[in-house]
Amino acid sequence: MAEAVLIDLFSLQMNSQTNDIQKLLCSMLERIEERFSASAPFVYIMCYQTPRSERSSEQDLLLKVISSFQILKKGIEVVCKTSTAAALYTIKQKLDEKDLSIIKIILPVQRKALMEVFIDHLFTAVYQFQFEDFGVDCEGNNLQQIAEPQNDIQTLPAHEMELIRNEIQTYLESLPDLKGKLTILKSSLIPGHIFLHGFTTRTGGISYIPTLSSFNLFSSSKRRDPKAVVKENLRRLANAAGFDSETFHSVKVNHASDVWIMGKPQPDSYDGIVTNQKDVTIAAPGADCIPVLFADPVKKACGAAHSGWQGTLLGVAMATVNAMITEYGCNVKDILVVLGPSVGPCCFTLPQESAKEFYNLDPKCVRQFESPAPYIDIRRATRILLETGGILPQNIQDDSVTDQNQSLTFCTACHPDTFYSHVRDGTNFGTQIGFISIRD
Structure with a gap:
């Protein structure tokens, strides 16, 4: 049984309809509540946050809608960051604070291979991950149901793997020293x-x-x-x-x-x-x-x-x-x-x-x-x-x-x-x- 659920909205286009996002989240949260009625897991919503200088009023509204679920539903945290590495590492810190190790990730099927690479770099075998497709097209301008299930992508091209490694390295290099100076x-x-x-x-x-x-x-x-x-x-x-x-x-x-x-x-x-x-x-x-x-x-x-x-x-x-x-x-x-x-x-x-x-x-x-x-x-x-x-x-x-x-x-x-x-x-x-x- 999962101790935490991560809903990955990171790749959804920010010009997607706000109502569609709201319906999607409501549907997923209801599904989670039904499945884990006896022991509710912690829920984290991971989404992309456009740099303020580039953000439109529609994008601001969408972020407010997503964040509103944090207020409405107990046990939900919204993590909005400008990179997947930053968002996932922030969630890892929250998991570690609560000593959680079994995580279900609900995400678009197209993100699974990419997410597995991030997990391989940012987590260890202490953690157990399960994946579930939430059944939307994350590449189109609108949230559309995927008509036919798609086969899992086994590997990413070498250049995409390198981009992920560089993103992780750049983010970790930006973090401050902890507990004093290097001695x-x-x-x-x-x-x-x-x-x-x-x-x-x-x-x-x-x-x-x-x-x-x-x-x-x-x-x-x-x-x-x-x-x-x-x-x-x-x-x-x-x-x-x-x-x-x-x-x-x-x-x-x-x-x-x-x-x-x-x-x-x-x-x-x-x-x-x-x-x-x-x-x-x-x-x-x-x-x-x-x-x-x-x-x-x-x-x-x-x-x-x-x-x-x-x-x-x-x-x-x-x-x-x-x-x-x-x-x-x-x-x-x-x-x-x-x-x-x-x-x-x-x-x-x-x-x-x-x-x-x-x-x-x-x-x-x-x-x-x-x-x-x-x-x-x-x-x-x-x-x-x-x-x-x-x-x-x-x-x-x-x-x-x-x-x-x-x-x-x-x-x-x-x-x-x-x-x-x-x-x-x-x-x-x-x-x-x-x-x-x-x-x-």
């Missing part, structure tokens, strides 16, 4: 004249859902932030940091220790990535897991790794180091390693069976070991493994050495205004990243 944290350990790098926080993007707001940099089918929004956040980061978002590569997390050497065939999943190419930016995500950056200023090579508790135990950090040594001839004593923001031992627990592996590595990695769910220090464990592998202690930046810059190693769970946290926020959580590239 990039940098390490004094990595030489800035050789490497461009940083760690993001959660401010300065356009993601509006509370647990994803505002600078979320990862889209998942299980969350409500679509790829288009994440792409816009990344574009803003690239502009601020000075890299090309079109040559950006982030690890494909598998919570293991596989490493992709850029230039070789790309695995389906990997938690580390290394390169010596100057025209690319590589990154690792984190939302409690550690985004780890690696830099060799001698051989001018770099790496990024995603190190959660499983990846830490599997040795993803040293696997990334070893890939740099093997592929680029790096000396382990030249490699600099910076651990970005992650969950601290103050907030992260594991069942005792898993905690035993950290305790065996070093008892200092575990607090309250005798409890059913001991607290785990994955950053200390990562340092121990790196030092064991030959990385010099002074070449590692984390919070286990008190005289180093700790602005990069806050506990993500303890700082809700600055960082995302899966532990704190649950399944619909946002993601920050650590990124690095070699300057020209």
Whole structure:
């Protein structure tokens, strides 16, 4: 059963007869009331709003007629915008505010293929859409019944797809930053004249859902932030940091220790990535897991790794180091390693069976070991493994050495205004990243 109904009037000609529009809406609303008499859904009417400078008196009257339904019928909202992207994104915000996921769209059959493309870009698999034709010709000057049902259009021409993508991108680029300015944290350990790098926080993007707001940099089918929004956040980061978002590569997390050497065939999943190419930016995500950056200023090579508790135990950090040594001839004593923001031992627990592996590595990695769910220090464990592998202690930046810059190693769970946290926020959580590239 639909939780919301969207009536798409966007493509109706604004010189259509006002009476015809009124009759159409009355008919559809009556149909909705009959069908959902037991549990009335929220109803959104989406229509085109001509820029005021171009609007005629007839168009003003038509908008007033459509808007009047918002007053007459409880649970109806009218959304008038100058583009489909703007109207649909506004309705998405209303759906998310009410936590609605099942939506029926009533629209002209000619709009279905186009609407599916917009939905693909602006929504994720969390939402379920059903389509129903309201049986009018949206291309003629008048509202005329379609005599014969038309077959669904499966695909749009490439140039129309591109127009839709451009419309969405233009609209998202116009949205203001939320929750403050875009902030990039940098390490004094990595030489800035050789490497461009940083760690993001959660401010300065356009993601509006509370647990994803505002600078979320990862889209998942299980969350409500679509790829288009994440792409816009990344574009803003690239502009601020000075890299090309079109040559950006982030690890494909598998919570293991596989490493992709850029230039070789790309695995389906990997938690580390290394390169010596100057025209690319590589990154690792984190939302409690550690985004780890690696830099060799001698051989001018770099790496990024995603190190959660499983990846830490599997040795993803040293696997990334070893890939740099093997592929680029790096000396382990030249490699600099910076651990970005992650969950601290103050907030992260594991069942005792898993905690035993950290305790065996070093008892200092575990607090309250005798409890059913001991607290785990994955950053200390990562340092121990790196030092064991030959990385010099002074070449590692984390919070286990008190005289180093700790602005990069806050506990993500303890700082809700600055960082995302899966532990704190649950399944619909946002993601920050650590990124690095070699300057020209």
